[in-house]
Amino acid sequence: ASAGARDDGAGRGAPRRPRWSDPGTALSRSLGVPAIFAIAAAAIGSSLYFSLGVVAANALDLTPFAYLAAGAFFVVTVMTYVEGSSLHPERGGAATFARYAFDELWSFVAGWAILLDYLIVIAIGALAISHYLAAFWPELGRPGTEVLVAAVALVIVVRANVRGLSATRLRGVLRLQLVNGVLLLAVIVVGALVAGAPRATAAPAVASMPLWTDFVFAAIVASVAMTGIEAASGLAGEVRPRARELRRVVMVVAATALVLFLGVSIVALAVTGSGAALGGGYLEAPVLGIVAGFEPPALAQGFGYAVGAFAAIILFVGINTGMLGLSRLVYSLATNRQIPLAVGRLHERFGTPSVAIAGAGAIALVLVGTTDLEFLAGLFAFGAMLAFAIAHISVIRMRFREPEARRAYRVPLSVGVGGAQVPLPAVVGAVTAIAGWIGVIALSEGARIAGIAWMAAGVALYVVYRRRQGRTLRMRETVEPEELQEDGSxxxxxxxxxxxxxxxxxxxxxxxxxxxxxxxxxxxxxxxxxxxxxxxxxxxxxxxxxxxxxxxxxxxxxxxxxxxxxxxxxxxxxxxxxxxxxxxxxxxxxxxxxxxxxxxxxxxxxxxxxxxxxxxxxxxxxxxxxxxxxxxxxxxxxxxxxxxxxxxxxxxxxxxx
The missing domain is CATH 3.40.50.620 (HUPs)
Structure with missing residues (x-):
């Protein structure tokens, strides 16, 4: 037997206790903070490729201001998530914050709302892939074909996530996002040169001004990139970055979002002439609409091929990281007995929640079948504003419940209230999110009906499951990870x-x-x-x-x-x-x-x-x-x-x- 082995009575050293390979453990220190940035940047980059058309169709010539409002909300929301994740570094994001600030019922409401957002983002991203590939073959963007391409993408994503995402793949995501940032910056610079500085900074015409209700809806939809914050926060328990690293993440992610949001939206108006033009024929592939206006035609064609190919890749990566966030959220909900254990059951070989991943792929395909971007965007806004409101309020409440707890990062600009330091950015974020949620309910009938139905069905599932298990609705109940393993030896x-x-x-x-x-x-x-x-x-x-x-x-x-x-x-x-x-x-x-x-x-x-x-x-x-x-x-x-x-x-x- 080897040195240090214990004898088991049979003349041989007893084998060491095995360590099971887990893709998650490979992420903890082998990639670190770049993993957080990679996932957040994937959401920022992919969201521009599919949200710009819907935002421009509603905000018209005020599209840059809609993205400016969304960018400001993005910044305060990043701060909130970073503080919450540094205080309680567990899977779950907003659901985890609500658990410690309130109780399990509010935690479930936040998690169920975010689950809806993941499904919507996956569906929209899959739907948009074919429209960018149409730069090479126009037939790919036709009705019917777009659903087929989306189905193929979803099958590949489901298979990849069932097998598990390794640290090596996340390194690839980070490299792709860096290249994507360079490409979008090139679109911004070339677009500004083609359109000319005066035209790029011209004031919007009165005739192109949107109704205030449409502008509010556009600003809410523009916040779609924030699902990346939720997905990235799920890595907090594995990465555990230091305070200085967290501050750097906040600054880099916020700056990336603001530069890309504003730059692309301003150049889009300068090149196309109006938001209405961008939100018309290029609704599903708005960045292709930008580069199509470049002069000379050879430049437009070259950028069209580059954007078409790379946008398809980035959208695929975006739905892949969205599925990663969804699978981790479902695992968190299952281990806390908020959904039936069968939904969070882990694959026997790969140790991933394969039932949830496959189910999410099927639901996303049904959503793709609607081919209605306005409806899907409104449904996303419903879930996002509700979850982000709970996240902001939870971080504020934890300042009162755990005032002395160690936080690697604190939201700045706090004021003393009742013996606690209340972060003003989180207050602004909470008020904005609540107002946005009410706005979506008032302005989008489809989102109002489908969103309320989704939340009602989820709460009913939660109540019935908990009652049948003989457990309370508000107390935390956890299960051992082994209980989520596939049945059978x-x-x-x-x-x-x-x-x-x-x-x-x-x-x-x-x-x-x-x-x-x-x-x-x-x-x-x-x-x-x-x-x-x-x-x-x-x-x-x-x-x-x-x-x-x-x-x-x-x-x-x-x-x-x-x-x-x-x-x-x-x-x-x-x-x-x-x-x-x-x-x-x-x-x-x-x-x-x-x-x-x-x-x-x-x-x-x-x-x-x-x-x-x-x-x-x-x-x-x-x-x-x-x-x-x-x-x-x-x-x-x-x-x-x-x-x-x-x-x-x-x-x-x-x-x-």
Whole structure:
């Protein structure tokens, strides 16, 4: 047995307790604050591509002022969410704030309203994709075809989110948002040059002034980007940024929103001549309408292709991150017994709320089928204003309930009231959100009917579920995460175990043997451990190059030892094999897929004296990234469950020299 292993009475070291791979844990420190910015920026970027047309159709030549109002509300709402998330860093966003400020019923109301917004944003984003791709083939924007393209996008998004979003994918989201920002800035600059500065800053004509009711509706719809704040706040429990980092997030996100909102809307009016023109033929693809007015035509065509392609990508990323936020919210609601556990049930292999994700995709497809952007935008505004009002009021109330609690970030500009510091921006945000919600109810009949029906159905579901469970409506009731696992035991009929001739091999094989031995039944074929040794061939040599004899001997010893340890477990058979590859991680994943195994057992890195390497000495402690490159690649690309065995992080004693 390897050093530090405990003997289990059978002459072998007891296997370490396995660590289950979880895509969420990979986000905690490997990406950090950029993860928050990536998700918020994804919402900002994608919202401009589909909301500008609806806003311009209602606000007309006052479109920039509608976005200015939305941008100001965006800033105060970011502040509120950052303070709330720093005080209670849990999944759930507004629902979590309401839980600590009020009770479970108000928490559910906020969460259910945000759930509606996620569904609407996913549906609108999916609907808009085909209209931007029409820059390459106009038929893609036709009725019927747009629904088909949206359905394909939703299927891909559902599949990707069921499999789980890794830190690597979020890095890709961040890079895409940076490129998208550059593209939108290019549209702003070129548009200003094409239109000319005087025209870009000209005052709106009286004939193009909207009704005040239409302007209010447009300003509310322009706030669609704020769903990104809700999704990003769900990472608070994993990222846990410092106060300075949080202040930087607030400033960068707020500045990004204001610059893009105002810049694109001003240039849109300057190039197209009026908001009515933009909200007409280009309602579903407004940014294409902007670049179509560029001169000369070759410039317009080039920008059209660039915007069409990149907008489709950004919209796809936007609905993907929206689904990420939705799945995390549903998981939070389920673990707090606010919705039936079956809705939040986790996938057996991937550990994601697959039922909720698939259901959300189906509902979004139904919403896409309406093809009515005005209705969908109004329904979004209904849920958003209600949830944001609860979020602002909750943060204000927590200033009274938890005045001394540590907050990594505090909303500035507070005044003393009743022994507590009341944040004025949150007060402004709460009043604005309440007024906006009342405005939507008064101005949009479709949103009023559908929104109230959605909330009434949700509250009825909550009350019936809680009563049937014999639980109160207002007290917090949580469940253990294990209760959300798929029913039935996990089968490990075949397990792939990569071995490398190291001391930890015994621990890995022992873990696999223990899991496999639990599956054996009398009269059935025994469970199988498939021990694999990978010969990594350097790029300087052909893949079929001769392997040195000493490496072959090492492989034979490692596989023989794996067979010896594994077959000590009752009913377990061990098969051995070798393979050649450029990358061990890639080879392990490909072999797992080819063999159709139920699980892969791999090892974490051995503990070091400091976080980052033992050669320099220093204080003990586990590394923040406890897995090596091979293990990380297996976790992120594996077609099956991955079990990571970790060596003990023991305090190293003094050594003699």
């Amino acid at each position: 996990i089968a490990y009929g075949s397990i792939l175990v990569p071995v490398f001739g190291r001391a930890l091999d015994d621990d890995i094989v022992g873990t696999a043997g223990r899991l496999a031995s639990e599956e054996g039944e009398p009269g059935e074929a025994g469970p199988m451990i498939e021990a694999l040794f990978v010969f990594e061939i350097p790029m300087a040599l052909p893949l079929d190059a001769e392997v040195p004899e000493e490496r072959l001997a090492a492989a034979r010893r490692a596989l023989a030892r794996a067979k010896e340890v594994g077959e000590e477990y009752h009913g377990v058979e061990v098969a051995t094999a070798t393979t050649r590859a450029r990358s061990a991680g890639t080879a392990i994943v490909e072999e797992a897929r080819r063999r159709g195994v139920e699980a892969i057992v791999v090892a974490a890195e051995e503990p070091t004296r400091i976080r980052g390497g033992a050669l320099l000495g220093g204080r003990p402690g586990a590394r923040q990234r406890f897995v090596g490159e091979i293990t990380r690649e297996v976790i992120e690309r594996s077609p099956c469950r991955v079990i990571v065995t970790a060596p003990p992080a023991e305090e190293p004693g003094p050594t003699e020299t």
